[in-house]
Amino acid sequence: MKLNYKHDGLLNFSDYKKTRHRIAYYIFIFLLILFALTALIPILWLFITSRDSVSRL
Amino acid sequence: MELKNTKNKRRKNYKPIIKRNIMAWLIMIPSLLLFLFFVWLPIGKNIVLSFFNNYKFTEFVGFENYREIFKDYSFLAALKNTFVYILWSIIIGYFIPIIIGFLLSECVHAKGVFRVLIYLPCMISGMAVSFLYLNIYGDETYSILNVIIRLFGGEAHAFKGNPNLIIPLIVIAMTWRGAGGTALIYLSNFQTIDPSLYEASRIDGVRPIKRFFHITMPIMKTTFMTLLILQIISVFQVFYEPLVIGEWGGPSDASMSLMLLSYKFAMKDLEQAKGAAVSVVLSIIIIIFTSIYFTINKIVNKEEDK
Numbered sequence: 001m002k003l004n005y006k007h008d009g010l011l012n013f014s015d016y017k018k019t020r021h022r023i024a025y026y027i028f029i030f031l032l033i034l035f036a037l038t039a040l041i042p043i044l045w046l047f048i049t050s051r052d053s054v055s056r057l
Numbered sequence: 058m059e060l061k062n063t064k065n066k067r068r069k070n071y072k073p074i075i076k077r078n079i080m081a082w083l084i085m086i087p088s089l090l091l092f093l094f095f096v097w098l099p100i101g102k103n104i105v106l107s108f109f110n111n112y113k114f115t116e117f118v119g120f121e122n123y124r125e126i127f128k129d130y131s132f133l134a135a136l137k138n139t140f141v142y143i144l145w146s147i148i149i150g151y152f153i154p155i156i157i158g159f160l161l162s163e164c165v166h167a168k169g170v171f172r173v174l175i176y177l178p179c180m181i182s183g184m185a186v187s188f189l190y191l192n193i194y195g196d197e198t199y200s201i202l203n204v205i206i207r208l209f210g211g212e213a214h215a216f217k218g219n220p221n222l223i224i225p226l227i228v229i230a231m232t233w234r235g236a237g238g239t240a241l242i243y244l245s246n247f248q249t250i251d252p253s254l255y256e257a258s259r260i261d262g263v264r265p266i267k268r269f270f271h272i273t274m275p276i277m278k279t280t281f282m283t284l285l286i287l288q289i290i291s292v293f294q295v296f297y298e299p300l301v302i303g304e305w306g307g308p309s310d311a312s313m314s315l316m317l318l319s320y321k322f323a324m325k326d327l328e329q330a331k332g333a334a335v336s337v338v339l340s341i342i343i344i345i346f347t348s349i350y351f352t353i354n355k356i357v358n359k360e361e362d363k
Contacts, residue, residue, distance in 0.1 A: 002165045008252040009163050010273060011265055021265070025163070032160050036174040039237060043177055045201070046189050 100340075107333040122334035132335065134310040135318040138224065139293060139342075142314065145225050146292045150232035151285060157236060158243025159273075172244075176237040183234065187301035190230035191217075194302065217302065220311035227298040227312055235291075239284060246280045247273070279357050286350035293343050296320065315339040 003016040003025065015021045107123070110116040126132045157175055164171060178186070193201045194216045203213040216222055254272050263271070299305075299312040305321060306313030313321075315335060323332030 006165050008248070008255075010255060010268055011163060012252070012255070012259075014259065015265060024265075028160050028163055029166060031156075032164055032171050032175075035157055035160075036171055039175050039178050039233070042189055042193070042233070043181065046181075046185070049192075 103333045104337055106330055107337045109330055112329040118330075122330045123338070126331055126334050126338070129331075131306075131310050131313055131318055131321075132315075135306070135313040135315045135335075138311070138313055139295075139315055141224050142228065142292045142295055143289050145228040146231065146288060147285070149225065149228045150236065151288060153232060154236045154239035154284075155243055155281070157240035158247055161240065161244045162247035172241070175240060178234045178236075179238040181234065183297040184301065186230060186234045187297045190226075190233075190298070191302050194226055217304075218308050220308050223303055223308065223312040227295070227302055230298055230302060231292075231295065239288075242284065243277075243280065246277060250276050279354075279361070282353055282357065283350070286346065286353065290343055290346050290350070293339060293346070315342075 003022070004013050006012050006016065011021055011025065016025065106112060106114070108117060108119060110118050110121075161168065161171060161175070181189075195201070195203070196215070196217070198213070200216070202216060207213055216226060250273060254276075255268060258268050258272060293314075294316050295314045296316040299314050299317050300320075303312030305325070306317050316339065319332045319335040319339065321332075322335060323329045
């Protein structure tokens with residue numbers, strides 16, 4: 001488990017021994033996925049529609 | 058005698074410095090010439106143009122152009138809008154990069170992937186992003202946002218045509234494009250915090266939230282301040298988004314910015330002198346904010362040195 005080797009940052013391996021801190025970490029990851037999707041989806045849509053003709057748009 | 062000796066010594070020491078400076082100036086000349094022709098000369102010419110009636114410099118009119126723009130409804134609207142832009146960019150766009158930067162600094166899994174994905178929008182040109190968001194907000198029938206709203210049983214809305222909504226919508230587009238880059242700056246600063254500070258507080262039994270407010274926040278204070286001022290300065294230069302999404306600063310100048318107004322005067326209305334006057338006013342405002350930024354930086358640095 002990568003969390004057991006985390007030595008820097010606000011929370012490190014000793015904090016992650018507690019369940020609530022582990023839950024907080026997974027919430028962080030969930031939020032990051034949300035931000036990444038928000039960044040990615042419009043770009044994907046931009047590339048997909050750039051292949052369409054004007055009439056289809 | 059001793060004084061004379063020290064003077065001679067000083068003279069001897071100056072020679073290599075002068076020599077080195079001449080060399081440095083010689084190296085700098087090409088870039089200085091480029092700056093002179095492409096930056097300083099146009100700026101100077103722009104300032105001079107703002108005191109003439111047109112770009113042919115035929116008639117000196119003094120402050121007439123300035124008087125005219127300060128009476129112009131669009132200018133006053135643009136000036137007001139600029140501050141509304143700043144307000145919304147702080148509400149929407151200031152905290153998101155801080156949150157992303159913090160999350161990235163704490164993330165262990167797929168850190169590189171998240172970093173790349175979040176930075177991706179910064180690689181797209183401002184104009185392309187504006188057209189992308191024009192399609193997202195668009196009209197009532199075909200815009201993506203309305204299609205999604207209708208999909209969930211909601212009612213379609215003319216987002217782009219609403220004067221109260223247009224600036225927040227533009228700020229969302231700006232934030233989407235700029236947040237990734239700013240988040241990486243925050244990330245690099247979060248990573249510079251000495252882990253031993255956290256370790257010491259951990260030994261003392263300090264909880265993570267308290268650690269954040271008593272260790273992370275004070276250390277990051279300078280970065281927060283610097284990026285806030287830089288964001289305000291960049292918001293003054295908003296151009297593509299009101300041009301494309303707002304369609305020339307519309308509806309009825311609700312999204313007009315000073316930069317766009319300067320361009321509109323010069324290129325659409327063919328009143329170059331008025332456009333030059335607007336850009337001079339904009340430059341003065343930016344210079345004021347930049348000097349505030351440097352003053353704050355100086356004060357913060359002095360405090361840190363203490």
